[in-house]
Amino acid sequence: MNNIRQLMFCSFVGVLFATSGSVLWWSGLINMSFAAVGVGLCVAALITWLREPSQKNNEKSSVLGGAKAHQSMGFTQR
Amino acid sequence: MSIDAVVLFFIFGAVIRILKVDFQFPESLSRTLMLILLIAIGLKGGIALKEHATFELVIQGVAVIAIGVVIPLIAFPILRFFGGIDTTNSASIAAHYGSVSVGTFAVAIAIIDSLGIPYESYFALFVVLLEIPAIIVGIFLAQKRREKGELSTLIHEMFLNPGIVFMLGGLIIGAVSNDSINSIMPLFKGLFSGVLALFLLEMGIIAASRLKELKKNGLFIVAFSVFMPMVGALIGGAVGHFVLSMSTGGVALLAVLAASSSYIAVPAAMRVALPSANHSMSIAASLGVTFPFNVLVGIPIYILLAQVLSQSL
Numbered sequence: 401m402n403n404i405r406q407l408m409f410c411s412f413v414g415v416l417f418a419t420s421g422s423v424l425w426w427s428g429l430i431n432m433s434f435a436a437v438g439v440g441l442c443v444a445a446l447i448t449w450l451r452e453p454s455q456k457n458n459e460k461s462s463v464l465g466g467a468k469a470h471q472s473m474g475f476t477q478r
Numbered sequence: 479m480s481i482d483a484v485v486l487f488f489i490f491g492a493v494i495r496i497l498k499v500d501f502q503f504p505e506s507l508s509r510t511l512m513l514i515l516l517i518a519i520g521l522k523g524g525i526a527l528k529e530h531a532t533f534e535l536v537i538q539g540v541a542v543i544a545i546g547v548v549i550p551l552i553a554f555p556i557l558r559f560f561g562g563i564d565t566t567n568s569a570s571i572a573a574h575y576g577s578v579s580v581g582t583f584a585v586a587i588a589i590i591d592s593l594g595i596p597y598e599s600y601f602a603l604f605v606v607l608l609e610i611p612a613i614i615v616g617i618f619l620a621q622k623r624r625e626k627g628e629l630s631t632l633i634h635e636m637f638l639n640p641g642i643v644f645m646l647g648g649l650i651i652g653a654v655s656n657d658s659i660n661s662i663m664p665l666f667k668g669l670f671s672g673v674l675a676l677f678l679l680e681m682g683i684i685a686a687s688r689l690k691e692l693k694k695n696g697l698f699i700v701a702f703s704v705f706m707p708m709v710g711a712l713i714g715g716a717v718g719h720f721v722l723s724m725s726t727g728g729v730a731l732l733a734v735l736a737a738s739s740s741y742i743a744v745p746a747a748m749r750v751a752l753p754s755a756n757h758s759m760s761i762a763a764s765l766g767v768t769f770p771f772n773v774l775v776g777i778p779i780y781i782l783l784a785q786v787l788s789q790s791l
Contacts, residue, residue, distance in 0.1 A: 406698035409560035413701040429782055433775045437704055444697050 407445055414441030484588050487675040488773055491682020503680040511677045515584055516644035518666035518673075523602025523645075524652020525659065530600050538722050542604045545717055545736050546611035549710050550576035554619050556706075561698050566620050570748045570755035573616025574764045575706045577740035578608040580641060581681055582772045584674050586734040589777055590727050597727025601735075606646055608735055610636055613747045620752050635747040642743065681769065688766035691758045699759065703739075703767035710736035711780045719787040730784035737780060738772055739764040 417438025424430045481489075494501060527535075550572035557568035583605055590597060613636050648666075652659065692699050714736025718729035741764045745757055 403560075403562045403698075405560045405562065409556070409705075410697050410701040413705045417704070424779075424782075430779055434779060437771070437775060441697075441701055441704075444700075448697055 407449055410441055410445040410448075414438050414443075414445055418442055482585075482589055482592065484585060484671060484675045484678055485773055488678040488682040488685075488770065491679040491684075492686040492770070493682075494679075495683045495686035501683075503683060507676075508680055511673050511680070512640075513644060514666065514669070514673045515677055516580060516641060517648040518670050519580065519584060519587070519602045519605065520645040520648020520650075521652040521659070521663070521666050522648075523600050523605075524649040524654075526599035527603060527649065527653045530598070531653075535600065535603075538724075539603065539607055541717055541721055542607050542732070542735075543611050545710075545714055545732075546576050546608045547615055548576075548713060549706075549736060550612050550615040550619065552709060553702075553706055556702065561702065566752050566755045567759065569616045569620035570752050570757070571702075571760045571763060572619060573612045573748060574741070574744045574760050575710065575739045575768075576608075576612025576615060577610075577744045578605055578735050579738035579740055579764075579769060579772070580605060580645070580742070581677065582734060582738035582769060582777075583731070584670075585678070585773050586731055586777050586780075588671055588674055590730060590781065593781070595727040595730065595781070596725050597731055598724060601728070601731050602645060602649055604732070604735060606642055606649065609639075609642055609740070609743050612740070613744055613751070616744070616748065617751045620755075632747060632750045635743075635750050639743045639746055678773070681765070685766050685770050688758075688762040691762035692766065699763045700767055703763045704771050706739070707737035707768055707772055707776050708779075710738075711776065711783060715780065715783045715787055719784070726784050726788040728784075729787055730781045733780040733783055734772070734777060737776055739768045741765040741769065 415438065418435050418441075419438070421430070421432070421435025421438050425432045425435050550569075553572035553575045554568050557563045557571055558565070561568070563571070583601075587601075617632075711733040715729050715733040717736075718724040718732035722728075722732075724732065741761055745761050745764075748755060748760070749757055
């Protein structure tokens with residue numbers, strides 16, 4: 401996954417489907433297939449995120465870069 | 479757990495493909511099944527249209543066209559912002575989702591009929607109306623400058639593709655014919671479910687084979703392909719109930735139409751209008767994910783949505 405926004409969207413859809421599907425399933429209104437789609441998306445998004453070291457490294461480096469910039473601007477704690 | 483028999487044929491088709499059974503669906507049979515389905519839906523709509531040709535139908539038609547315009551306008555920014563997909567491909571995919579799938583509609587009709595839920599039987603007219611606006615919106619979103627020769631080909635694809643021609647032909651024949659039409663109805667009405675089952679068997683084979691084309695942006699496209707049908711169904715259901723005051727079955731069918739995505743008319747039009755777009759990705763999303771999702775998961779939820787809306791007011 402190239403884009404953190406894609407991951408966010410997948411997680412959002414997964415959580416939305418899983419929660420609403422579970423509620424409807426518990427209410428006896430629909431079968432569990434809708435919730436299963438949501439759970440599947442959440443799991444797939446999680447696996448994709450865990451398997452994407454470059455993505456996390458990029459984020460980490462950007463965070464460190466941000467911290468360094470923070471320091472260089474004179475906001476270092478003494 | 480009970481599953482509709484025609485839906486099981488779709489799963490059966492997918493299993494055939496997954497198990498790599500050495501079987502090719504005969505192309506001539508495939509075309510024949512599609513032809514019978516299109517004409518059957520058209521005839522049914524035409525017969526109903528003869529009895530319901532009122533001004534109210536014009537208002538409903540305008541509302542249905544508006545749905546076809548709005549859905550691509552929602553899909554496009556999602557594809558651009560969250561998916562990071564380029565403008566041309568986003569416009570092409572958005573156009574697919576604004577249009578309709580006759581196959582999904584046929585499955586919905588079969589299920590709603592089996593449940594005995596009443597609906598406005600002239601819905602085939604709305605299927606025809608919903609095919610076109612999304613293509614125009616898709617081209618508008620892509621902001622492509624076009625040549626005159628291409629434009630004429632595009633207009634031909636939009637208005638004279640086999641899907642629209644045969645359904646519209648059936649609609650007109652059904653609307654203007656006399657009682658002699660009853661003599662041909664055993665083929666188009668009596669065999670409808672059987673033909674639909676064979677059609678879904680083929681769709682299952684094709685859908686399973688399309689999934690491998692979702693390598694790039696795969697997870698996002700899958701999430702988008704199940705999210706957009708729900709958005710479309712909510713819009714269709716809301717318009718059907720609150721704006722058009724349709725029956726329960728009508729609301730469910732409008733939700734199904736808005737939730738479905740095209741895999742016949744729009745791909746053909748987009749190949750002409752946006753030749754640089756990745757057509758295999760949009761067809762894989764539409765046929766490989768959205769169609770099975772709607773058939774296996776979506777339609778019962780859209781019917782439930784319609785029932786909840788009908789009971790609320």
